[in-house]
Amino acid sequence: xxxxxxxxxxxxxxxxxxxxxxxxxxxxxxxxxxxxxxxxxxxxxxxxxxxxxxxxxxxxxxxxxxxxxxxxxxxxxxxxxxxxxxxxxxxxxxxxxxxxxxxxxxxxxxxxxxxxxxxxxxxxxxxxxxxxxxxxxxxxxxxxxxxxxxxxxxxxxxxxxxxxxxxxxxxxxxxxxxxxxxxxxxxxxxxxxxxxxxxxxxxxxxxxxxxxxxxxxxxxxxxxxxxxxxxxxxxxxxxxxxxxxxxxxxxxxxxxxxxxxxxxxxxxxxxxxxxxxxxxxxxxxxxxxxxxxxxxxxxxxxxxxxxxxxxxxxxxxx
Ligand SMILES: [Zn+2]
Numbered sequence: 001x002x003x004x005x006x007x008x009x010x011x012x013x014x015x016x017x018x019x020x021x022x023x024x025x026x027x028x029x030x031x032x033x034x035x036x037x038x039x040x041x042x043x044x045x046x047x048x049x050x051x052x053x054x055x056x057x058x059x060x061x062x063x064x065x066x067x068x069x070x071x072x073x074x075x076x077x078x079x080x081x082x083x084x085x086x087x088x089x090x091x092x093x094x095x096x097x098x099x100x101x102x103x104x105x106x107x108x109x110x111x112x113x114x115x116x117x118x119x120x121x122x123x124x125x126x127x128x129x130x131x132x133x134x135x136x137x138x139x140x141x142x143x144x145x146x147x148x149x150x151x152x153x154x155x156x157x158x159x160x161x162x163x164x165x166x167x168x169x170x171x172x173x174x175x176x177x178x179x180x181x182x183x184x185x186x187x188x189x190x191x192x193x194x195x196x197x198x199x200x201x202x203x204x205x206x207x208x209x210x211x212x213x214x215x216x217x218x219x220x221x222x223x224x225x226x227x228x229x230x231x232x233x234x235x236x237x238x239x240x241x242x243x244x245x246x247x248x249x250x251x252x253x254x255x256x257x258x259x260x261x262x263x264x265x266x267x268x269x270x271x272x273x274x275x276x277x278x279x280x281x282x283x284x285x286x287x288x289x290x291x292x293x294x295x296x297x298x299x300x301x302x303x304x305x306x307x308x309x310x311x312x313x314x315x316x317x318x
Pocket of ligand 1: 180181191193194198
């Protein structure tokens with residue numbers, strides 16, 4: 001069995017071959033950033049046009065590299081399963097994705113049909129990126145050992161995926177886990193989804209930078225904001241406190257709804273340290289009061305790179 005893992009991100013595409021099931025190799029979890037099972041990882045930025053041609057070329061490159069590698073079977077290498085994780089919204093019923101940041105695909109691109117044309121004999125599996133993230137955390141990351149948990153990413157946006165009773169939750173159209181659009185009280189900020197007051201509109205890296213700049217802070221990135229907070233800048237501290245509080249509120253609501261043991265948070269903005277995490281934990285302590293979530297654990301993700309690709313490989317090798 002040869003597994004091809006594909007990550008259709010909003011800003012980059014990545015693909016790799018998995019030579020064994022993710023998490024099945026002893027020690028895989030200690031290399032959660034890049035499990036030992038993954039080989040021939042290639043990636044490419046999403047171009048402004050000819051998007052599918054660029055993706056197809058990437059897949060050919062990965063398969064070509066695997067065919068030249070004896071560890072992958074050499075000349076006998078043949079893709080039998082493809083796991084695709086795509087930025088959403090997706091529609092798993094039609095096998096299509098319409099990432100907000102890819103204008104050429106705005107009306108939905110039939111990614112499953114396109115990949116099937118390349119690998120007609122392969123079994124093609126398709127999920128939203130948040131579901132792949134949850135699977136990666138469950139197999140080799142911070143959700144190992146729990147039956148029910150939430151994986152989140154907090155970076156320029158906020159996304160997530162749910163594991164319930166040991167299975168990833170998909171939903172009617174495959175879009176379950178869109179935790180970035182949990183509405184949080186106290187802020188009525190317009191959101192990119194068209195609504196208002198979503199946690200992503202308050203607490204993402206981009207939203208926090210925008211708010212800080214409106215208060216007169218001169219920086220431009222989430223990383224700058226974290227550094228400024230660490231140095232004691234009052235606006236940066238207020239921005240991270242605001243983000244942490246909103247995240248803690250959203251997490252409390254999600255935990256009560258889902259009845260989960262653990263929340264794992266990855267993404268660049270989650271690296272902001274105490275100025276983000278202390279208000280987050282304080283908000284959870286205030287709002288998550290029901291007995292069954294009082295022991296809720298909230299951890300930073302141990303997966304530092306390529307979680308979605310790892311999840312796509314896990315999906316394909318289940
Ligand atoms: Zn929203």
